[in-house]
Amino acid sequence: MTTSHGQQARLEVIPHGECLKLLDEGRVGRIGGVWDDEPHIVPVNYRWDGAGVICRLDPGLTLRALADRVVVFEIDGFDPRARTGWSVIVRGHAVEAEAPPDALAEPVPWAPGAREHRVRIEAVSVSGRRVARPHPLDDQWWRMSASS
Secondary structure (H helix, E strand, O other): OEOOOOOEOEEEEOOHHHHHHHHHHOOEEEEEEEEOOEEEEEEEEEEEOOOEEEEEEOOOHHHHHHOOEEEEEEEEEEEOOOOEEEEEEEEEEEEEEOOOOOHHHOOOOOOOOOOOEEEEEEEEEEEEEEEEOOOOOOHHHHHHHHOO
């Protein structure tokens, strides 16, 4: 892919170890799945426990819909000025989980409510991709194109 000012962008595979590091550092992601014959995506706070994603949910529809299903979980990051970004996807099976013995491993929900039920996505696969550029974008080019 070549941008209008000639700089080559490329799509790269993120190495597995780097995907795990990004999952470990992150705290917000999205769970996606199909229930009631409809696709759903739910934003959640999470923790990566080394082999799966743990999140806390309220006891409502989302928890019942996710339990014992195949789901995907995604985190990402981006820089809109540089037009770069990355995404890590975990595919796995969602099961109800116990509270982790280590309080630091407990995800802390941002949303209001009790959120005392835990779901663990047991990772079957972890993969990642990034849009990269060999050099940062020229800010001069951005100012010129924004004024056009």
